[in-house]
Amino acid sequence: AQKITQTQPGMFVQEKEAVTLDCTYDTSDQSYGLFWYKQPSSGEMIFLIYQGSYDEQNATEGRYSLNFQKARKSANLVISASQLGDSAMYFCAMREGYGGGYNKLIFGAGTRLAVHP
Amino acid sequence: NAGVTQTPKFQVLKTGQSMTLQCAQDMNHNSMYWYRQDPGMGLRLIYYSASEGTTDKGEVPNGYNVSRLNKREFSLRLESAAPSQTSVYFCASDPGTEANQPQHFGDGTRLSIL
Numbered sequence: 001a002q003k004i005t006q007t008q009p010g011m012f013v014q015e016k017e018a019v020t021l022d023c024t025y026d027t028s029d030q031s032y033g034l035f036w037y038k039q040p041s042s043g044e045m046i047f048l049i050y051q052g053s054y055d056e057q058n059a060t061e062g063r064y065s066l067n068f069q070k071a072r073k074s075a076n077l078v079i080s081a082s083q084l085g086d087s088a089m090y091f092c093a094m095r096e097g098y099g100g101g102y103n104k105l106i107f108g109a110g111t112r113l114a115v116h117p
Numbered sequence: 118n119a120g121v122t123q124t125p126k127f128q129v130l131k132t133g134q135s136m137t138l139q140c141a142q143d144m145n146h147n148s149m150y151w152y153r154q155d156p157g158m159g160l161r162l163i164y165y166s167a168s169e170g171t172t173d174k175g176e177v178p179n180g181y182n183v184s185r186l187n188k189r190e191f192s193l194r195l196e197s198a199a200p201s202q203t204s205v206y207f208c209a210s211d212p213g214t215e216a217n218q219p220q221h222f223g224d225g226t227r228l229s230i231l
Binding site: 045102 | 148150157158159160161162165166167175176205207209211213216217218219220221222224225
């Protein structure tokens with residue numbers, strides 16, 4: 001069965017430094033996708049970045065990048081130049097396979113990031 | 118810029134009462150989803166609808182029913198609420214045309230069952 005593991009319940013980082021949030025996954029499918037979402041204290045879910053299992057390059061979106069190591073089944077989120085507004089809960093999620101026009105996502109338990117001035 | 122709209126934002130129920138959570142999206146998306154989020158856990162899929170007229174069970178469907186009323190609207194019903202259903206409920210949608218398209222989420226409904 002597919003599973004997402006985020007081993008860091010909480011992390012902190014100094015403003016302007018980089019931070020890596022860990023995500024490992026378990027799947028027997030060859031085709032899958034990995035998403036990262038941010039949930040601020042206000043509660044909404046904000047999409048950050050996507051990596052497909054067949055993508056050869058690591059995904060990047062502004063200050064966010066994904067360190068995708070397929071053989072290790074890890075998809076770590078790297079946030080560069082942390083800002084105070086990055087303080088939030090971060091969720092890794094996986095889509096296994098694709099068909100029928102829907103994405104059934106499995107979420108990890110999340111990592112709470114605190115950015116200190 | 119409404120996106121995904123959920124109503125109500127907060128609700129308190131007594132055990133055994135029924136309630137329908139409403140969700141509407143204005144992005145012309147095909148697929149819609151209902152999740153619940155419990156403390157210390159990520160979101161878990163309750164039901165989803167790949168297109169108008171179809172619905173399917175997700176990971177935790179027991180105690181819930183859904184209706185895909187039209188392309189825009191996807192409602193979640195609790196027929197007889199139980200304290201274990203106290204949670205934050207999120208509705209989401211995506212275009213349903215390509216695998217890399219992220220889901221867009223509503224702001225959530227915080228539901229307490231006494």
